[in-house]
Amino acid sequence: MGWIKRNLFFVIGGVVALALLGVGGYYIYQGWARNAEAADKLNEIYGSLRSLQSQKPSPGNEKIDNTRIAKEQQHQLQDWVNGANAFIQPVPPIPDGDLTSKNFATALGTTIYQLQQAARTASVTLPPQYAFSFDAEANKLSISPASLDPLAVQLGEVKVIAETVFSARVNALDGIQRVHVSDEDSSGPAGDYIDDHPVVSDLAVITPYVVTFRCFTPELARVIAAFATSSNTFLIKTINLQPAGIAPAGPAGGVVSPWPMPGQMALAPSFPGKGGLPTVLKEQLLRVSMEVEFVKRLPKT
DSSP, X not given: OHHHHHTHHHXXXXXXXXXXXXXXXXXXXXXXXXXXXXXXXXXXXXXXXXXXXXXXXXXXXXXXXXXXXXXXXXXXXXXXXXXXXXXXXXXXXSSOSSOOHHHHXXXXXXXXXXXXXXXXXXXXXXXXXXXXXXXXXXXXXXXXXXXXXXXXXXXHHHHHHHHHHXXXXXXXXXXXXXXXXXXXXXXXXXXXXXXXXXXXXXXXXXXXXXXXXXXXHHHHHHHHHHHHTOSSEEEEEEEEXXXXXXXXXXXXXXXXXOOOOHHHHHEEOOOOOTTSOOOOOEXXXXXXXEEEEEEEEOOOO
């Protein structure tokens, strides 16, 4: 005890130094643990970067920034989609607005009459009392509320298709077929419908129709051009041809041959008559069954 008393300041200093060393060691240990954790995270990041760098395509390097390029291309694609939307506008439904069985029936009767008059003006022959695939609805006094919207949409689209075909002044319209969209369709003639359904993507709805008409090759060319230059977006998916003299199985036609060159189907050899020059080629009337898809963008939600 005498030594401690004589060296009290030295003892106190030693105790304080030991305490400071302990505290310093504790902080050093904490710092080492944090550094080890940071090193582990850094190694993980480096590993992810090496993995990304080895992928095809990779994010790039100091010369090529593929991430930035991808973002720029994404913006360009979105700009293209926004620009394309102007060309895939839906046809206004008939009637447009609030729908009831009464106003739809009125609009349907008016539209059928207008199309019949348009066919007469264009000298296009129609089947007797043709209702343009709405025979079932034309004979009903009441239509279920759930069916009104899809029927009004189809009526607007069918009107555009019929007017497009009339504009080419074909010889005859044999029929337009559409997909079933209502319970009322089940009571209609089978020839008014196709066994298909609309296709819905992230951007648009594609609705198929089949239009069957009779014409010569110049009119067929005008029909194709009319669909191609329409203000609405139509895609001609298939065209089936056969001589108009062959009895069809229905509005869409029976068994038809694959796509031929128009001249092969429309032109046939003929023999000379007495006292005249021989007719080498003679055009035949064609029966055309054309599958047309109508493209419209999805409504904004």
